[in-house]
Amino acid sequence: MSESTPITPNSNPGEALDSVAVNSSEEITAVGDRSAKTRQLLGMKGAAPGETSIWKIRLQLMKPITWIPLIWGVVCGAASSGNYTWTLENVLKAAACMLLSGPLLAGYTQTLNDFYDREIDAINEPYRPIPSGAISVPQVITQILVLFLSGTALAFVLDVWAGHEFPNVTVLALFGSFIAYIYSAPPLKLKQNGWLGNYALGASYIALPWWAGHALFGDLNWKIMVLTLIYSLAGLGIAIVNDFKSVEGDRQLGLQSLPVMFGVTKAAWICVLMIDLFQGFIAAYLVTIHENLYAAILVLLIIPQITFQDMYFLRDPLKNDVKYQASAQPFLVLGMLVAGLALGHAGV
Numbered sequence: 001m002s003e004s005t006p007i008t009p010n011s012n013p014g015e016a017l018d019s020v021a022v023n024s025s026e027e028i029t030a031v032g033d034r035s036a037k038t039r040q041l042l043g044m045k046g047a048a049p050g051e052t053s054i055w056k057i058r059l060q061l062m063k064p065i066t067w068i069p070l071i072w073g074v075v076c077g078a079a080s081s082g083n084y085t086w087t088l089e090n091v092l093k094a095a096a097c098m099l100l101s102g103p104l105l106a107g108y109t110q111t112l113n114d115f116y117d118r119e120i121d122a123i124n125e126p127y128r129p130i131p132s133g134a135i136s137v138p139q140v141i142t143q144i145l146v147l148f149l150s151g152t153a154l155a156f157v158l159d160v161w162a163g164h165e166f167p168n169v170t171v172l173a174l175f176g177s178f179i180a181y182i183y184s185a186p187p188l189k190l191k192q193n194g195w196l197g198n199y200a201l202g203a204s205y206i207a208l209p210w211w212a213g214h215a216l217f218g219d220l221n222w223k224i225m226v227l228t229l230i231y232s233l234a235g236l237g238i239a240i241v242n243d244f245k246s247v248e249g250d251r252q253l254g255l256q257s258l259p260v261m262f263g264v265t266k267a268a269w270i271c272v273l274m275i276d277l278f279q280g281f282i283a284a285y286l287v288t289i290h291e292n293l294y295a296a297i298l299v300l301l302i303i304p305q306i307t308f309q310d311m312y313f314l315r316d317p318l319k320n321d322v323k324y325q326a327s328a329q330p331f332l333v334l335g336m337l338v339a340g341l342a343l344g345h346a347g348v
């Protein structure tokens, strides 16, 4: 039996309205708090400060929200290998590779990036775990080393499991970790350059996990490598979208992001053209290998992206960047899977 709360009618309508307002503002605050806490755990902007659990702080540093594209890349690579079958062993192998590319190596990358950004974050985002003092620098260094070493070890286990003569996955893990290092750390700090930084980001999020997934279930060949590097140019476009939110700060700090170099309108056009043209290129390639159905589906998935570019992004890139990403990204990532399936079907 459930207990019901008695409802007492309020004789004073003004007071009743006030209490409704107070209750709903409390509810809104509670919902807001919950959402800020979730954002904190996922490593998103607008997170709630003041977390005291060291494990939650460690997770926040690893930004779980950024693991998703890397995990998805492994799925696309498994599809393009053409050899993936739904056995328990293959599911476990794929899951281990997702653990490698998401929590371990993307987690390593994000922690490393926050470590090297700690001084600038002390000015721009002082509530981040390192500048706020929620976690000490030696604890962060330990986290970076543990994630890197466990990633490398798991990559090696995957090579042995897949019976590789050449340790493809380990080499990819080491290469990815190196790119992550030069992306964030001086003297190269690739992220300071709009083209290099965003291409490193696009390629690491599309090509590297794709190669790892493909190598795990098939033979990673140069055609797959070149095609995914071309696909990564669409990823470069996606990476540029993230630069609009910080255009003023970047300009003041002398960072050469594309919106700083070309201005907001021109950079927005460069961004959408890269996204559309390089996906279009992949669709055209699929036609040349007679995968016409997959090519047609890919084109159908590009059309809503163009629509959202016109509706949101190109009209006001500074205001609509997040809205555009949320609406258009699902079509881009579905397109990646379609391309992976087509390449696997064609035996490329």
Ligand SMILES: C/C(=C\COP(=O)(O)OP(=O)(O)O)CCC[C@H](C)CCC[C@H](C)CCCC(C)C
Binding pocket: 070, 100, 101, 105, 106, 109, 110, 113, 117, 169, 172, 173, 176, 177, 179, 180, 183, 184, 191, 200, 201, 204, 205, 208, 209, 210, 212
């Ligand atoms: C740290 C990264 C992005 C954050 O950039 P930024 O500092 O501009 O943004 P915030 O201000 O919001 O922090 C990502 C950098 C990615 C990096 C170049 C390479 C990643 C490598 C992969 C994790 C390796 C995966 C290999 C595996 C699949 C075998």
